[in-house]
Amino acid sequence: MGKYILRRVLLMIPIVLGVATLSFILMKLAPGDPAAAYLGDKATPENVAQLRQAWGLNEPMIIQYFQFLAGLLVGDFGQSFIFQTSVLELLKLRMPATLLLMLVSLVFAVVISVPLSLWVAAKRSAASAIVSRVFAATVQGMPAFFVGTLLILVLGVNLGIFPVGGYGSNFGEHLYSLVLPGLAVALTICPVLIRSLTAALNDSMSAEYTNFALSKGLSRKRTVIDYAFRNAGITGVSILGIQVGHLVGGALVVENVFAIPGVGSLLMEAVLARDYDVVQALTVIFGVLVVLVYLLTDVVYSIVDPRVRLGA
Numbered sequence: 001m002g003k004y005i006l007r008r009v010l011l012m013i014p015i016v017l018g019v020a021t022l023s024f025i026l027m028k029l030a031p032g033d034p035a036a037a038y039l040g041d042k043a044t045p046e047n048v049a050q051l052r053q054a055w056g057l058n059e060p061m062i063i064q065y066f067q068f069l070a071g072l073l074v075g076d077f078g079q080s081f082i083f084q085t086s087v088l089e090l091l092k093l094r095m096p097a098t099l100l101l102m103l104v105s106l107v108f109a110v111v112i113s114v115p116l117s118l119w120v121a122a123k124r125s126a127a128s129a130i131v132s133r134v135f136a137a138t139v140q141g142m143p144a145f146f147v148g149t150l151l152i153l154v155l156g157v158n159l160g161i162f163p164v165g166g167y168g169s170n171f172g173e174h175l176y177s178l179v180l181p182g183l184a185v186a187l188t189i190c191p192v193l194i195r196s197l198t199a200a201l202n203d204s205m206s207a208e209y210t211n212f213a214l215s216k217g218l219s220r221k222r223t224v225i226d227y228a229f230r231n232a233g234i235t236g237v238s239i240l241g242i243q244v245g246h247l248v249g250g251a252l253v254v255e256n257v258f259a260i261p262g263v264g265s266l267l268m269e270a271v272l273a274r275d276y277d278v279v280q281a282l283t284v285i286f287g288v289l290v291v292l293v294y295l296l297t298d299v300v301y302s303i304v305d306p307r308v309r310l311g312a
Contacts, residue, residue, distance in 0.1 A: 008295050012288070019287035020072060023280045024065055034081050034274035055081060068280060078277030082269065087281045090266060097167055098262035100174060101251050104182030105189075106240075109247075112186060113193035114236070118229065121201035122221045132198060136191035144250040148184035148257040155180060165259040181258045185250040189243040193236065200235035204228035234301065241297025245290050 035051040036043045052058050056067070071078055077087035116135070120128045139147070156164035168177045204210060205220075205228050213223045255264030263282055270278035 005295070005299070008298075012291050012295075015291055016284060016288055017069075020069065020280065020284050021065075023283035024068055027274075027276050027279055028061060028064075030274065032274050034276060037273050038081055072284065077281035080270070080275055080278050082273045082275045082278075087277050090278065091263070091281070091285070094261060094263045094266045097174070097260055098251055098255065098264060101178050101181055101185070101255065101260065101262060102247055104175070104178045105185035105247055105251060108182050108186035109189050109193060109240070109243075113190050113197060117194055117197040117201060117232075118224055120198050121205060121228065122224045124205075124220065132194060136194050139187045140191035142188070144184055144188045144253050145257050147187050148181060148254050151180045151184055152257075167260050177258075178260070181251075181254045181260060184254050184257070185247060188250050189246050192243060193239055196239040197232055197236045200232035201228050204231045207231075237297060237300055241294055241300075244293040244297075248286055248290060 033048065033052075035048045035055065035057065039047055039051065056064065059067075068078070075088070077091070079085070080087055080090055083090060116132060120132045142150075151162075152164045155161050162180045163177050164180070166177055168174050201224060205224065207228075210223050210227050213227055214220065218226075251262070252264035252267060254260075255262045256268055259265070267279065267282050269275070270282070
């Protein structure tokens with residue numbers, strides 16, 4: 001296990017380098033001038049040239065690239081042109097809200113997907129299968145921002161149960177304000193989880209050990225929960241890990257819908273303002289986050305199923 005983790009961590013280096021290089025190139029190729037965008041109506045050729053010189057934008061591209069990589073090595077993500085502060089300070093302020101939103105979304109996804117899949121497998125009826133398929137097909141066709149808007153209209157505006165925006169001032173208010181955005185993100189990944197887990201449960205219910213349990217008089221419900229779910233849970237862990245990328249993307253989009261002060265809204269502001277350092281830093285950080293979650297998924301997979309040998 002230790003050797004496997006070390007090998008995967010070493011393999012992260014070229015991945016992170018590739019993500020950093022790609023984000024740097026794309027930002028440099030993007031139209032617009034950050035100095036002109038920052039100056040706005042006060043932008044004159046002289047002012048723009050002076051600001052570009054102060055920000056180091058007149059340096060050759062290769063010099064800027066290696067300066068960017070050198071900063072990453074020491075944890076220096078640069079300075080935000082727009083917010084006039086270090087990117088690291090911005091991350092300290094904005095990242096907790098995004099991570100909490102992702103955690104809430106993950107909990108909602110599990111709470112919705114697991115009981116529904118167990119119900120379908122335990123009932124084994126046409127009606128339960130139709131309900132599950134209709135729910136999955138309906139939700140899967142809706143993007144996260146559209147689901148969030150519907151939740152705002154129904155549960156926020158019409159019923160007034162949850163706030164339609166903001167983040168609150170303490171941990172309790174944070175969780176309360178993240179119910180709707182967390183649900184919006186969770187619903188976008190639930191269809192894949194439900195279909196995968198239901199299929200795995202049905203396969204497990206066809207195995208010899210579950211047939212033996214049923215023949216001994218154990219109810220189908222207890223067999224599904226006590227026996228089939230243990231093996232099907234392995235598939236659930238794998239699919240959940242794969243969906244982390246969608247979870248990250250959904251969280252970044254939904255933050256803008258619900259006005260949550262996380263890195264999603266920060267990224268949007270930085271892209272529109274051509275704030276190079278902020279966009280590049282966030283791209284690298286989320287690339288590393290996704291790779292780490294994939295690594296954690298493999299480790300959990302090996303723990304859940306001892307037959308898996310990660311070192312092989």
